[in-house]
Amino acid sequence: DAKTTQPPSMDCAEGRAANLPCNHSTISGNEYVYWYRQIHSQGPQYIIHGLKNNETNEMASLIITEDRKSSTLILPHATLRDTAVYYCIVRANNAGNNRKLIWGLGTSLAVNP
């Protein structure tokens, strides 16, 4: 079973910030939060990941709450090309732990003109 909970769908106006929430209330101390997205008919694409601190890269920002039970992916200026399904995944990186990513159904983000 997926360890995360995400809203099934969201809408965002082009040029606006898209804020995608994720709940991971059972996250363990050694589990990272990963975000991927999947544009229609393509393989998933890595976006960002974090452990405790907020992270930012050229694609997005990741805000993790202090208790680490939830996070938000922020696309600062959404474009039509950001329309995709966004997956939030928690995963431990320690050797011997479950290596596979456990995927839920994600959030289908529609960016509208």
Added chain:
Amino acid sequence: GAGVSQSPSNKVTEKGKDVELRCDPISGHTALYWYRQSLGQGLEFLIYFQGNSAPDKSGLPSDRFSAERTGGSVSTLTIQRTQQEDSAVYLCASSLRPPGASTDTQYFGPGTRLTVL
């Protein structure tokens, strides 16, 4: 550089036939994963290869499914006696670092869409 590639991009087969799906990971990546994705669903883990270690086969749904990784590079996923429920997109991913490292970002190929008639 080149990303993960998979072939064929589409495969249509008849029930009961065997199929082979190929994955070429990013050069130098030590870890390789196979997933499958049914229509409208999230990804389902199948198998994981890490260097010369024994593969993690815990996600294979039945003994009709098997996978090899030759020379630590190319991988082939084989499905014997295909069934209609095997119809899905089969995705391959590779990563540079083993899971014991601090990060394990997986890079995905475009997938193979398998249709079993």
